[in-house]
Amino acid sequence: MIRVEGLVKDYPMAGDTVRALHEVTFEIPTGSLAAIMGQSGSGKTTLLNLLAGLDGPTAGRYWLNGRDVSAFGVVEWSRERNRTIGFVFQAFNLLPSMSALGNVELPLVYRRVPPRQRRERAQAALEAMGLAHRAHHRPTELSGGQQQRVAIARALVGDPPLLLADEPTGNLDAETGDEILNLLAALNRQGRTIVIVTHSAEVAARCQLVLRMRDGRMLPAAAGGGA
């Protein structure tokens, strides 16, 4: 599903550059439940942004679903994110002016799904997250965990084959975190490829594949805890 070779990301910083990724190479097969682990600042979010085409790499190549997407332009990436990638941000990134339902609908809006249909699908996605009763609340009226679940519902509403989640359980209590994880595991069993950035060894233990990062480098692959 995902294959990257020699991925480099430099951030220009006041005359200097910060190298956030040093020639990262790895592969995540279709249908995996993969975890990316590493200390804070090791480059996990940077990597995930590149995988979603939200940012462009300084160097390196990237194959998504067997296609070389290294040279994708903004429009191609927009379509790719809209159809094949669900993304859960570390900071939720919900639109404060819209209800939970409106936020979850967004990817379908850009897929030009008719209003009634997308309303139904968004409602179903919220229901799956146990938030049906909060559909018409604004993000500011929701708890952190609830916001996280709205963000996950938004990532899943379009039924994308790949889900990239940046610490999806980071803001949740252990119980809710487990629920979310069970949900992701269930989605994975249905054939979806899921990549989770996490600090939690427990979470990593449930993944078939664990990628460990340190200072912008990928550590030699080690088998995960197995699921």
Added chain:
Amino acid sequence: MTWADSLRTAWAGMWSSKLRALLTMLGVIIGVAAVITLVAIGNGASQAVASRIETLGTNVLFVTPGPGTPFTTRQVAYIRDNTPVARVVVPLLNSGGQLSVGTSTLAAPVVGTTPGYQALGAIHLAAGRFLVPADITFNRDAVVLGANVSQALFGAGNPVGAHVSLLGQRFTVVGVLQPVGQGPGTSQDNSVFIPLPVAQFLLSTQNLSAVLVGASSPTAASQAQDLLTNLYTNRFGSASSVTVASEDQVLATLSATRATFTNLLAGTALISLVVGGIGIMNIMLVSVTERTREIGVRRAVGAVPEDVVLQFLLEAMVLSLTGGALGVGAGLVMVHLAPLFLKTPAVFTPSAVVLAFVFSTLVGLVFGLYPAVKASHLHPIDALRHSG
């Protein structure tokens, strides 16, 4: 994102901050209202000119000297002798003057003429009499007041027999005209009429401003026009020394002038509409900055740059078109109020509404485009990282 979605979003956005939207639209509202009001006033002026000329009767010719052409009272006899088809020949000496009665004063067009003016059939007396031959023969200081002049100086009272001072002379009011209707400038209602020789004496001139020739039919008027044109061309060697124009021709010239005037007003108003557009652009730029994160989120879930352009462009259009609609409403109110306050007629034309709408649409498009394109050029990750 579809058009319908973008429109809904734009509309919702406007409602969520009504005051800000209203302030943003204010420039466009004022611009559109100004276009409609000023065009209506311009049209009102044109129509006033038309009605003014129509009141002079349909078969009247205007014989007007060009600059520098000597044109004295003798021309009256000359025209009468040479134009048998003329029913009535009336000399005019136009000027302006300050009228005063006690402490009230008024500037008004002063027309020096003869009793024949009444024979043109354009004026009707409300009180007293018009100028009579004896006024001319004895150089009497007699004055006939237009309806508005009488109203302004004497109110509802009957001024006949009262004295007014005009051109440094004490005049006796001998008559008051019935109102013709609305009309600025030299409308009869605002004018005063005095005997021609008195006017010539007070203005120390022997010349005339024009001679009016009344014929008994359009054919006769046309004959008289050809005849007089030939006569004067032969006499002065040039067709422009003295112009002989029918009422229609004078009307055409005047309405051309008025059209220029109307266009000028409309142009001024359109400039204010453009200023309104700059206001919209300003707020849209602020809005793009404020909503950078939103743009990032939308891009992250699949919006292509065109979706972002459409969203912000439609927002600008909703602002400018709503402003346009409110401006049309304000304009209609002002068209009704303007005559009360400005004492000038205003004639509403639907084409002004179309003009205003077309322009406010253009304003929205033109001034909304830059902020919208700017928003669409944001890189998703930079937009998402934007704080605030």
